[in-house]
Amino acid sequence: MEILSFVFSVFTPMNMLAIVAGVVSGLxxxxxxxxxxxxxxxxxxPVTFSMEVTPAxxxxxxxxxxxxxxxxxxxxxxxxxxxxxxxATALDGFVLTRRGEFATAIRIATFSSVVGGLTSGIALLVFxxxxxxxxxxxxxxxxxxxxVFALTVIATVSTGNxxxxxxxxxxxxFLSTVGMDLDSGxxxxxxxxxxxxxxxxxxxxxxxxxxxxxxxxxxxxxxxxIQGVDSRGGGWRFLPTxxxxxxxxxxxVRSSLIGxxxxxxxxxxxxxxxxxxxxxxxxFARDKSQFGHGSIVGISASETANNAVxxxxxxxxxxxxxxxxxxxxxxxxxLIVHGLLPGRALFEEYASTTYTVIxxxxxxxxxxxxxxxxxxxxxxxxxxxxxxxxxxxxxxxSIVGSYSLGNNFVDxxxxxxxxxxxxxxxxxxxxPAPMILGLILGPIAETGFRQSVTLADGPVVAYILGxxxxxxxxxxxxxxxxxxxxxxxxxxxxxxxxxxxxxxxDQD
Amino acid sequence: MxxxxxxxxxxxxxxxxxxxxxxxxxxxxxxxxxxxxxxxxITLAAAMLAHSFMPGRARRVETEGTHDPRGIVxxxxxxxxxxxxxxxxxxxxxxxxxIAFVAVLFPVLGVENRRTYLMAIVAVLIGVYLVFVLLLxxxxxxxxxx
Numbered sequence: 346m347e348i349l350s351f352v353f354s355v356f357t358p359m360n361m362l363a364i365v366a367g368v369v370s371g372l373x374x375x376x377x378x379x380x381x382x383x384x385x386x387x388x389x390x391p392v393t394f395s396m397e398v399t400p401a402x403x404x405x406x407x408x409x410x411x412x413x414x415x416x417x418x419x420x421x422x423x424x425x426x427x428x429x430x431x432x433a434t435a436l437d438g439f440v441l442t443r444r445g446e447f448a449t450a451i452r453i454a455t456f457s458s459v460v461g462g463l464t465s466g467i468a469l470l471v472f473x474x475x476x477x478x479x480x481x482x483x484x485x486x487x488x489x490x491x492x493v494f495a496l497t498v499i500a501t502v503s504t505g506n507x508x509x510x511x512x513x514x515x516x517x518x519f520l521s522t523v524g525m526d527l528d529s530g531x532x533x534x535x536x537x538x539x540x541x542x543x544x545x546x547x548x549x550x551x552x553x554x555x556x557x558x559x560x561x562x563x564x565x566x567x568x569x570x571i572q573g574v575d576s577r578g579g580g581w582r583f584l585p586t587x588x589x590x591x592x593x594x595x596x597x598v599r600s601s602l603i604g605x606x607x608x609x610x611x612x613x614x615x616x617x618x619x620x621x622x623x624x625x626x627x628x629f630a631r632d633k634s635q636f637g638h639g640s641i642v643g644i645s646a647s648e649t650a651n652n653a654v655x656x657x658x659x660x661x662x663x664x665x666x667x668x669x670x671x672x673x674x675x676x677x678x679x680l681i682v683h684g685l686l687p688g689r690a691l692f693e694e695y696a697s698t699t700y701t702v703i704x705x706x707x708x709x710x711x712x713x714x715x716x717x718x719x720x721x722x723x724x725x726x727x728x729x730x731x732x733x734x735x736x737x738x739x740x741x742x743s744i745v746g747s748y749s750l751g752n753n754f755v756d757x758x759x760x761x762x763x764x765x766x767x768x769x770x771x772x773x774x775x776x777p778a779p780m781i782l783g784l785i786l787g788p789i790a791e792t793g794f795r796q797s798v799t800l801a802d803g804p805v806v807a808y809i810l811g812x813x814x815x816x817x818x819x820x821x822x823x824x825x826x827x828x829x830x831x832x833x834x835x836x837x838x839x840x841x842x843x844x845x846x847x848x849x850x851d852q853d
Numbered sequence: 854m855x856x857x858x859x860x861x862x863x864x865x866x867x868x869x870x871x872x873x874x875x876x877x878x879x880x881x882x883x884x885x886x887x888x889x890x891x892x893x894x895i896t897l898a899a900a901m902l903a904h905s906f907m908p909g910r911a912r913r914v915e916t917e918g919t920h921d922p923r924g925i926v927x928x929x930x931x932x933x934x935x936x937x938x939x940x941x942x943x944x945x946x947x948x949x950x951x952i953a954f955v956a957v958l959f960p961v962l963g964v965e966n967r968r969t970y971l972m973a974i975v976a977v978l979i980g981v982y983l984v985f986v987l988l989l990x991x992x993x994x995x996x997x998x999x
Contacts, residue, residue, distance in 0.1 A: 373984065508904060512865065512897045519872075519890035526883040533879055533887065534872070557935075561928040565918045567962035733962045734970055737955045738977050740935050745947070745981055749991040757939050765932055771917045772925065773857055783890075791886040798882065 351700035355403075355708050360701075363400035364709045367407025368716050374408070375415020376427045376724075382412035382615075386675045390682070398683040402702045405679050407709035409672050410655040413615050414458040414713055417648055418724055421450045425556035425739060429548065430615035430654075432781055433623040433647035435555060440639035448581055449589070451721045453641045454648045455714050456585050457597060461649035462710030464601040465608060465656025470703050473660045473692075483610055485800060486809040489793030490818035491610065492786045495617050497624065497825035507829065510779045513770065517783020520545055521791070528795065540755040547784045549747040549760035554777035557764025560739040562771060563732040583718050593645040596626050600646045604653020609660050614672075615651040616785055622650030628828050656706060663687055663699065855905040862902035869895045930961045946996025948978055 354360070367389075374385035385408050393401035416427030421438030434454060441450040483491075496514065523534045524544025535541040563569075585593070600622040607618035626646030627636045636643050658673045662680075664687065677687065685691060691699045747760040767777045794805075801808035809815050869891050876884040876891075918924065938954030945953065955974045959967050985991040 508897055508901050512894060512901065515890050515893035515897060516865075519887060519894060522887040522890065526880065529880040529883055531880050531883055533883060534875065561932060562918050564928040564931045564962065565924045567927070567964070733959070733964045734973050736931065736962060737958055737974050740931075740938075740954070740958075741951055741974075741977060741981065744935070744939060744942075744951075745985055745991070745993065748947075748993065749985060749989065752992055754939070754943070757942075761932075761936060761939065768928060768932075773861055774917075787886075787890075794886065795882055 351697060352704040354399075354697070354701050355705040359397070359400050360403055360705060361708075363396070363404040364407045364705060364712055365716070367404040368411040368709060368713045371408040371411025371413075371713070372415040372418075372717060372720065374427075375412035375431075376418045382409050382428060382430075382672045385409075385412050386672050386679070390675065390679055393679065393683075398685065399698050399701050399705075401683060402676075402679065402698070403705040403709070405676060406659070406702065406706050407713070409676070410462050410652060410706065410709055411713045411717075413651050413655055414455070414462070414648070414717060416651075417454040417458065417644075418451070418717075418721065420555075421447060421454060421644075422724065423556070423735070423739065424559040425743075426551065428615070429551045429781070429785070430619050430651040431647070432551060432555065432616065432778060433619045434644055436623075436637050436778065437640045437643035440637070441641075441644075444639060446639070449641065450644055452582055452585055452718070453589060453593065453644045455717045455721065456590075457593065457600070457645040457648040458652040458717075459710050459714035460597050461601055461604055461652035462655060462713065463707055465605050465653040466703065466707040466710060468605045468653075469656040469659055469663075469706065470700075473664050482814060484812070485793045485796030486812045486815040487793075487818070489790055489797055489809060490812075490815040490822070492790035492793060494818045494822045494825065495621055495786050496782065496790070497822050497829070506774060506776075509773075509775045513775045513777070514779035514783045517780035518787045518790075519783075520550075520780075521784050521787025527792075544788075545784065546750065546756055546759060547781065548750055549756040550763045550784055551781055552743050552747055553760040553763025553765075554767035554770075554781060556739055556743045557760060558767030558771055558777060560736045560743070561764065561768040563736050563739075567731070567733045567736065569732055581722050589641060593642055595629070596642050596645045597649050599625060599629065600649035601653045604650035605657040607650070608654035608657030614658070615654040618654040619647040619651040620782060622646045624825060628825065652710070659706075663691055858901055858905040862898040862905065865898040866895055866902075869898075927961060931958055934958050934961065942994050942996070944996055947993040948982070949996065950994075951978060 355364075370389060371382070371385060375382065386405050389405060389408055393404060396404070413428060413430050416429075416431030417434045417438065418427065420426040420431040420435035421442055424435050424439040426432045426435050438447075438450040438454065441447060496518075521544070523541055525532050525535075525542050532542055603622045603625060604615075604618045607621060608615075623636075623643055623646045626642050627633055630636065630640075630642055655672075659676070662673045662677055680687060685695055685698070743760055743764070744757055747756040748754070750756045770777055770780070797809050798805050810819060873888065873891055876887050879887070934954055934957045937957070938950050941950035941953055944950075952974075955971065959970060964970050981993075986993055
């Protein structure tokens with residue numbers, strides 16, 4: 346009954362205003378390429394100094410979850426993921442937009458984000474203490490295998506052209522090694538440039554590879570519109586149809602679980618959650634050919650998981666003080682600023698604040714869905730604009746978004762370089778997504794591997810696979826690669842058969 | 854298409870050599886991971902090269918956008934204009950530089966009704982000012998407008 350009183354206390358005018366303000370800010374920040382959720386939380390943190398602790402935390406947490414969801418809008422409409430967590434959404438969402446089915450894409454993304462956010466909020470409320478124990482079991486071998494497992498996503502994303510996908514992933518892994526070696530301080534592949542000492546910032550790389558490359562692709566046909574055909578169905582629905590829910594229901598459950606587990610692990614953020622979930626959705630799907638060609642299951646997998654990460658990343662934060670993501674790290678600062686220290690005291694001494702904030706997080710996800718669908722109805726007009734109007738807009742937002750990360754020109758030039766690289770890659774049949782995965786996962790894999798080597802008393806492989814969690818992840822990795830290789834071989838055979846059939850018909 | 858794949862594969866294989874040599878100077882553990890990535894790149898590039906000689910695989914159409922080589926001229930000019938705009942940001946300031954960039958870009962894109970489009974871009978720039986400068990406090994370069 347006490348919990349219910351905390352839930353009711355969410356609905357005070359001040360708390361609701363804080364939630365709405367956080368959601369709207371999050372949607373704007375998430376939708377703008379280059380502005381990340383942690384940047385948004387960091388920017389809004391000083392605003393909350395003068396506020397009471399409960400509305401302050403509610404505003405920041407609402408912003409966090411809404412920013413992750415907001416990234417899906419630009420991913421779906423412009424192939425420009427607003428946050429790196431929405432990169433997987435762009436794969437299928439943009440295809441649907443080009444077909445004139447953006448309303449479906451946004452509806453599925455919104456519904457899935459809300460479900461993902463709600464399930465992770467419930468997990469946060471119910472499972473916080475027991476789940477936080479799992480994080481204590483994760484050491485270097487487990488992190489290394491988690492990164493390797495996540496890298497197998499590349500093989501899945503690239504099915505149909507696996508070699509090119511793997512090359513892009515390997516180049517991304519290599520690029521992740523650029524910068525100062527953290528153990529020895531030795532500069533690797535910096536070519537004497539000071540700007541490269543801290544490595545390649547992957548946020549401008551994401552903006553370049555996805556947004557700028559898209560603007561350059563659009564330059565080829567400046568008078569066309571993104572939407573290739575007239576909108577199908579036309580009607581704007583707030584909720585998915587029964588058929589759509591039937592198609593995505595298993596994905597909603599699976600991706601929520603994946604998101605919750607990934608979110609609990611420190612360092613593995615919403616971007617990793619969405620890619621792992623996308624990979625698993627594809628592995629479980631009966632019709633795998635739809636993925637990358639406008640699959641609503643693909644959109645649902647990515648969006649459910651990335652929002653499921655938001656709540657669960659707060660579990661180790663609130664219980665152990667270990668942030669599960671960069672944004673959670675900024676939120677840790679917010680807790681401390683407002684005089685709260687993570688740990689048992691949060692659930693006992695400050696129980697009313699903690700449980701009200703957690704309940705408010707659930708409410709924020711519902712508000713996010715309603716506000717998102719209301720705004721989305723107007724935002725879809727973007728795709729009806731001619732490319733000539735959108736190209737400079739994407740250019741300008743990419744430039745300003747990259748600049749705003751650190752107020753320096755290095756990020757802009759990084760974005761421009763990756764933009765041109767992304768365009769060349771797309772022209773040559775390489776998808777940019779595997780390169781991003783390599784860039785994100787490279788440092789996690791390298792750190793895990795090097796720490797494992799240091800800790801291993803004997804062969805490092807035996808040390809890594811000696812951990813039950815790492816062993817399970819290794820088995821999952823093999824299964825994932827095996828499935829992707831099987832699909833690739835089957836696809837090639839089918840194509841050969843079609844070609845042979847065509848030749849026979851020609852001869853007839 | 855096969856010749857492009859061959860060219861990319863050979864470029865990657867050749868490009869790996871100096872990068873591998875550079876890793877000689879790295880501390881022992883610091884060179885392991887880059888070299889693993891480089892081995893992966895060279896192996897996969899060799900596979901791509903081999904595939905480009907297989908009739909079934911070589912025939913695949915994999916590119917995005919137009920297949921006309923002249924089609925890439927406009928994006929490249931657009932990119933150069935963008936780079937010019939970024940360069941001007943330091944000297945003219947963000948907003949004048951972006952107006953100059955758009956003024957160069959529109960003729961490249963073949964826009965006829967330039968006034969309408971320019972007004973749309975000014976609206977975008979006002980939005981950028983409101984969100985990034987006023988709301989988020991991003992110190993965009995001032996240049997001439999200082």
